[in-house]
Amino acid sequence: MAASEETPVQMADPATIVLGVIGADCHAVGNKILEHVFRGAGFNVVNLGVMVSQEEFIAAAIETNAQAIVVSSLYGHGEIDCRGFRESCIEAGIQDILLYVGGNLVVGKTDFAAVEKIFRDMGFDRVFPPGTDPLDGVASLRKDLAGGSASHA
Amino acid sequence: MPRYLLADIGSTFTKVCLVDTATVEALATSSAPTTIASDVNAGFDAALEKMPVPLDGIEATLVCSSAAGGLQIAAVGLVPELTLQAAKYAALGAGGKVIRTFSYLLTGEDLQALRDLKPDIVLLSGGTDGGNTQYILQNARLLQERLPSIPLIVAGNRAAEDELREVFRGRPDVFFTRNVMPDLHTLNLEPAREQIRNVFLDRIVLAKGLSKLQARAQVVMPTPEAVLRAVSLLSAGVEGRAPGMGELLMVDIGGATTDVYSCAAGQPESAATILKGLPEPFNKRTVEADIGMRHTLRYLLEEAGLERLCAESGLEPDAVRQWADLVTAEPRRVPATSQERAIDVACARAGCGVAVARHCGKLEETYTAAGKLYIQQGKDLGSVKTVIGSGGPLAWAGAARTILEATGRRPGEAALKPRAPSFYMDERYLMWAMGLLAEREPRAALALMRKHIVKVCEEDGD
Numbered sequence: 001m002a003a004s005e006e007t008p009v010q011m012a013d014p015a016t017i018v019l020g021v022i023g024a025d026c027h028a029v030g031n032k033i034l035e036h037v038f039r040g041a042g043f044n045v046v047n048l049g050v051m052v053s054q055e056e057f058i059a060a061a062i063e064t065n066a067q068a069i070v071v072s073s074l075y076g077h078g079e080i081d082c083r084g085f086r087e088s089c090i091e092a093g094i095q096d097i098l099l100y101v102g103g104n105l106v107v108g109k110t111d112f113a114a115v116e117k118i119f120r121d122m123g124f125d126r127v128f129p130p131g132t133d134p135l136d137g138v139a140s141l142r143k144d145l146a147g148g149s150a151s152h153a
Numbered sequence: 154m155p156r157y158l159l160a161d162i163g164s165t166f167t168k169v170c171l172v173d174t175a176t177v178e179a180l181a182t183s184s185a186p187t188t189i190a191s192d193v194n195a196g197f198d199a200a201l202e203k204m205p206v207p208l209d210g211i212e213a214t215l216v217c218s219s220a221a222g223g224l225q226i227a228a229v230g231l232v233p234e235l236t237l238q239a240a241k242y243a244a245l246g247a248g249g250k251v252i253r254t255f256s257y258l259l260t261g262e263d264l265q266a267l268r269d270l271k272p273d274i275v276l277l278s279g280g281t282d283g284g285n286t287q288y289i290l291q292n293a294r295l296l297q298e299r300l301p302s303i304p305l306i307v308a309g310n311r312a313a314e315d316e317l318r319e320v321f322r323g324r325p326d327v328f329f330t331r332n333v334m335p336d337l338h339t340l341n342l343e344p345a346r347e348q349i350r351n352v353f354l355d356r357i358v359l360a361k362g363l364s365k366l367q368a369r370a371q372v373v374m375p376t377p378e379a380v381l382r383a384v385s386l387l388s389a390g391v392e393g394r395a396p397g398m399g400e401l402l403m404v405d406i407g408g409a410t411t412d413v414y415s416c417a418a419g420q421p422e423s424a425a426t427i428l429k430g431l432p433e434p435f436n437k438r439t440v441e442a443d444i445g446m447r448h449t450l451r452y453l454l455e456e457a458g459l460e461r462l463c464a465e466s467g468l469e470p471d472a473v474r475q476w477a478d479l480v481t482a483e484p485r486r487v488p489a490t491s492q493e494r495a496i497d498v499a500c501a502r503a504g505c506g507v508a509v510a511r512h513c514g515k516l517e518e519t520y521t522a523a524g525k526l527y528i529q530q531g532k533d534l535g536s537v538k539t540v541i542g543s544g545g546p547l548a549w550a551g552a553a554r555t556i557l558e559a560t561g562r563r564p565g566e567a568a569l570k571p572r573a574p575s576f577y578m579d580e581r582y583l584m585w586a587m588g589l590l591a592e593r594e595p596r597a598a599l600a601l602m603r604k605h606i607v608k609v610c611e612e613d614g615d
Contacts, residue, residue: 016283024521026427044283046337051427051521051528059232060337064284075522 015145016044016066020052023081027074030103034072037134043141054085058092068098068141071124076107079118086123098144100137102128156180157593158211159586160197161376162187162218162363165408165485167196170586171206174597179583179605181206189220193365214370215589217379221361223250224353224375227272229296230256231279231288236309238431239333240278243308243342245438247349248378249274259292264299273357274349275303280310282335289313293320302326304352308333308345328352340432350374377438379588380405381414384541385436386591387602388416395599400537402512402571404505404560405584406545408447408484411504413439413512419532419569426516426527433514433532441508446500446545447484450477457503466499468492473499488546497546498555505542506559510568517567533569535562540571541606543579553578553609576609 017038021031028050035047046064048056057069069089073081082101089097101124105115112129119127126140155175161168168184185199201208226249230237233256244251252272255263267275275296279289289309296305297320304326307317311332321327328351331344358364358372366372374382390397400417415437421428443452454462454477463470476496480486488494514531540560547553554576562570583605590598 013283024519024526026521026523026526048337049427051429051519051526056429059235062285063232063235063279063334064281064337065286066284 014042014044015068015141016046016064017068017070017141018046018048018057018060018064018066019070019072020048020057021050021072021074022052022054022057023073023075023077024051025073025075025077025081026050027072030074031072034070034134034137038070038138038141041135041138041142043138054081054088057085058088058094061089061094061097062092066097067145068100070137070141071099071101073101073103073105076104078103078105082119082122082124084122089123098126098141099124100126100128100141102132102137104130155212155594156210157590158208158214158370159589160200160214160216160370161379161585162189162193162197162216162220162366163376164220164223167193167200168582168585169197169200169204170583171204171208171211172586172590172597172601174590174594177597177600177604179581179586179601182581182583187220189362193220193362197366197370213593215593216363216366216370216372217374217376217585217589218361218363218372219248219376220363223377224248224274224349224357225250225252225270225272226274226276226349227252227267227270228254228276229259229278229292230254231285232256235337235431236278236280236334239340239342240276240308240345242340242434242437243333243345244276244349245440246342246378246381246434246436247346247353248375248381249349250440258288259295264295267300267303272303273360274352275300275305276345276349277305277307278309278333280313280332281337282311282332284310284312286310286313286316290316290320293317297321297324304328304356306330306345306348306352308348311335326356334431338432340434342434346378350378373589373592376585377412377440379585380412381436381438381588382591383584383588383598383602384414385416386587386595386599387606388436391595391599395596397599398539398603400534401539401541402509402534402537402560402574403541403543403579403584404509404557405543406501406504406547406556407445409442409445409449411441411444411508413441413508415512415532415534415537417532417534417537419514419534421527421529421533422535423527425525426529428529430530437512437532439508439512441504441511444504444508446497446504447480447486450480450500453500453504453507456507462499462503466495466502468496468499472496494546494549494552498549498552501545501547501552501556502559504545505556509560509570510566514569515567516569529569531569535569535572537571538574539577540574541577541579542609543582543584547578548580557609577606578609579605580607581605
């Protein structure tokens with residue numbers, strides 16, 4: 001189930017993405033904004049809201065045949081919450097799904113390049129720093145879906 | 154004189170009930186052992202002969218049935234908590250008995266189990282609309298190959314429908330209906346429920362020997378579906394004409410299983426509570442297959458804990474164990490002594506508590522950076538004010554309150570049971586009959602229920 005190369009976004013059959021805030025994190029505002037922006041860009045958005053577990057993301061992605069999982073984390077525990085996410089996807093048979101993550105991923109002022117590396121090593125295709133314009137996320141997703149998925153571990 | 158003769162062909166007893174919808178009266182009821190193995194008519198006639206009033210001027214004879222094992226459904230879905238759960242809700246709402254469930258890809262062992270179980274219907278779901286098609290297609294191919302003669306209802310991803318029709322081409326016993334879970338946040342159970350009922354009427358009635366009744370009566374639905382219809386009507390009322398009782402919970406304690414029905418939205422009551430998991434149907438039915446007063450009493454005692462039951466009721470563990478052995482061997486046994494009655498009531502109370510706890514949603518406390526929060530899974534029935542008891546030893550003096558009190562939420566209990574309910578009793582065990590009547594004469598059915606569902610007195614059980 002590779003992210004299909006021949007499915008351009010904003011067609012009659014839009015790409016499905018699963019969206020949510022991972023872990024014991026209840027920041028709802030950014031989640032609503034992302035839903036709004038991705039939906040406006042023509043994606044079929046399955047928004048799981050706040051406090052979403054890895055299992056919920058994966059179950060939703062299986063049933064809806066999603067091409068990407070977009071994970072937010074605002075409260076600093078993202079690294080712990082996201083650990084093993086790609087492995088769980090592999091176990092569940094959706095090994096090729098695009099995994100995005102963004103937000104305040106770690107506590108304190110860690111250099112973003114270091115944070116990005118941590119999450120890339122965990123198998124996330126793209127990592128977004130705090131304050132990213134949601135439209136950058138949209139542009140990246142369009143690019144990844146059109147050009148085949150980025151490499152992951 | 155618009156009279157209806159209503160009958161329930163149960164697994165043990167055939168019950169009949171004569172109602173007059175003009176005077177809004179249940180004129181008479183009677184029962185006799187079910188005779189489905191030979192000719193269902195014999196038991197039906199025997200019950201009719203016992204009726205103390207003349208059976209004339211009858212507008213229609215309507216029948217529901219749970220005989221010959223009930224309507225046995227095996228549900229197949231993709232993710233257990235998602236489409237499989239949705240399929241289970243649909244099957245239960247249609248009055249079915251969910252005998253097995255299967256998720257992801259059917260294995261050789263699963264298929265063998267299905268062959269051995271011989272369900273009346275396999276309900277096949279999987280994928281939201283436009284979602285995953287791979288699993289449902291593969292499962293369909295396996296079912297077609299290995300079980301080509303079990304009636305099948307397909308209620309999965311619409312995007313797979315054309316290919317699925319191809320897989321099942323030429324099969325007269327495969328029926329297509331809408332997806333039970335069209336998207337991740339929506340259940341659509343009504344079309345599947347309707348289709349299950351059609352299959353029940355077209356095929357199962359014949360297969361179970363109920364068609365022998367057809368010259369004199371109309372078999373219209375499985376018994377649990379009739380009860381669910383009655384409960385829904387009682388809750389909602391007849392729009393613009395007669396009010397219902399509002400949100401409610403009903404427990405039907407049987408010999409082998411305990412059914413719980415709720416008509417309630419069950420949304421979180423506080424802003425600090427986050428709702429998780431699949432949405433649940435407003436009119437929800439669950440069946441506890443291990444909670445019963447006779448055949449399954451041993452399991453109930455295990456689940457509820459014999460010691461706790463004895464501590465609560467002041468009974469001796471040995472006496473309770475002895476009673477459990479007796480009634481397991483002889484399910485038709487009725488308590489003869491006051492001690493046996495006390496045991497029966499204590500068991501019903503325990504069963505009621507367990508069955509309702511499983512039916513209700515759960516609340517879990519969690520700590521976040523923003524402070525303490527609650528996560529709710531399933532329905533919060535805390536604000537439900539009406540709890541109705543039906544079946545079991547409820548009808549005995551003083552027992553109803555003792556038993557139904559177990560449906561209330563105790564401090565610290567995780568299950569979101571009603572907080573401060575009033576208790577009612579389906580005094581004449583009429584819910585199934587009212588469900589049959591509901592389609593033809595909803596106002597009369599509602600009025601009859603409001604008349605015969607009586608409030609349990611405060612002092613009862615003291």
